[in-house]
Amino acid sequence: xxxxxxxxxxxxxxxxxxxxxxxxxxxxxxxxxxxxxxxxxxxxxxxxxxxxxxxxxxxxxxxxxxxxxxxxxxxxxxxxxxxxxxxxxxxxxxxxxxxxxxxxxxxxxxxxxxxxxxxxxx
Amino acid sequence: xxxxxxxxxxxxxxxxxxxxxxxxxxxxxxxxxxxxxxxxxxxxxxxxxxxxxxxxxxxxxxxxxxxxxxxxxxxxxxxxxxxxxxxxxxxxxxxxxxxxxxxxxxxxxxxxxxxxxxxxxxxxxxxxxxxxxxxxxxxxxxxxxxxxxxxxxxxxxxxxxxxxxxxxxxxxxxxxxxxxxxxxxxxxxxxxxxxxxxxxxxxxxxxxx
Numbered sequence: 001x002x003x004x005x006x007x008x009x010x011x012x013x014x015x016x017x018x019x020x021x022x023x024x025x026x027x028x029x030x031x032x033x034x035x036x037x038x039x040x041x042x043x044x045x046x047x048x049x050x051x052x053x054x055x056x057x058x059x060x061x062x063x064x065x066x067x068x069x070x071x072x073x074x075x076x077x078x079x080x081x082x083x084x085x086x087x088x089x090x091x092x093x094x095x096x097x098x099x100x101x102x103x104x105x106x107x108x109x110x111x112x113x114x115x116x117x118x119x120x121x122x
Numbered sequence: 123x124x125x126x127x128x129x130x131x132x133x134x135x136x137x138x139x140x141x142x143x144x145x146x147x148x149x150x151x152x153x154x155x156x157x158x159x160x161x162x163x164x165x166x167x168x169x170x171x172x173x174x175x176x177x178x179x180x181x182x183x184x185x186x187x188x189x190x191x192x193x194x195x196x197x198x199x200x201x202x203x204x205x206x207x208x209x210x211x212x213x214x215x216x217x218x219x220x221x222x223x224x225x226x227x228x229x230x231x232x233x234x235x236x237x238x239x240x241x242x243x244x245x246x247x248x249x250x251x252x253x254x255x256x257x258x259x260x261x262x263x264x265x266x267x268x269x270x271x272x273x274x275x276x277x278x279x280x281x282x283x284x285x286x287x288x289x290x291x292x293x294x295x296x297x298x299x300x301x302x303x304x305x306x307x308x309x310x311x312x313x314x315x316x317x318x319x320x321x322x323x324x325x326x327x328x329x330x331x
Binding site: 010011012013015016019053054055056059060061062082087088091103104105106107 | 216218219221222225226248249252256280281284285287288291312313314315317318321
């Protein structure tokens with residue numbers, strides 16, 4: 001079963017994303033900020049990361065930059081944010097994201113991109 | 123090959139000692155090339171009440187994250203209008219780390235932030251409105267629920283409303299039920315809003331907070 005780490009400081013958002021992914025047969029884990037996510041990423045195997053940008057202590061950009069700098073097997077990352085007007089999309093890709101989505105993400109959208117990034121097709 | 127002497131801790135300390143530690147001398151050191159010297163200057167400037175505008179100005183150009191954190195900590199100690207204004211400016215920054223640090227500092231200043239929170243909740247920038255709702259999370263003010271209800275009744279931006287609902291699920295009471303149900307009707311085709319409103323209503327009805 002594919003393992004997905006959902007990283008967001010908002011508990012409701014984590015629950016929403018995890019419910020969608022679990023209902024499609026994925027295993028999920030959660031982290032409330034980049035620091036906790038990095039600790040989990042260095043000690044567990046994940047097939048995909050779903051990363052919020054604005055989080056206290058370590059934001060999504062910092063997390064991805066740190067993750068990509070580590071000599072560990074890398075997995076794709078979907079970066080999600082409430083912001084669409086700023087240059088966040090470019091920053092997300094520069095940090096190492098494979099995809100940038102604006103919240104709120106619809107269930108079909110999340111599952112479609114998850115399957116594509118996991119190489120499962122649609 | 124020329125021998126280049128590395129700057130040691132001792133030479134940094136010598137620099138620090140060589141500069142006058144009065145207000146003007148410390149202000150000059152904010153422009154020092156060495157980040158550690160700048161941090162020391164900020165630490166000492168935090169004891170001068172007139173330093174808030176100087177530090178607020180430095181915050182706009184400072185690019186070292188640890189020095190920026192020192193400035194934000196100093197501004198938090200001042201808690202005057204200039205400091206709060208500088209922190210609010212950070213909410214408009216393109217840098218996520220600066221925005222998030224400013225939010226955390228503003229959360230710790232309820233008395234200073236409360237008078238301006240309504241302006242922030244009505245800001246023309248939806249991102250600033252979202253950050254204002256984030257700040258409400260720990261503002262511990264009697265009007266928090268009233269402000270959140272106003273947001274979900276009036277704000278047209280889905281993510282501003284979604285952020286407010288997340289918080290209402292923690293602090294909301296029966297007073298918020300009608301507004302939540304109306305919001306769900308307004309965004310009936312948005313699964314996340316329906317999900318988070320149902321969760322908030324469930325928690326309110328269970329008295330789960």
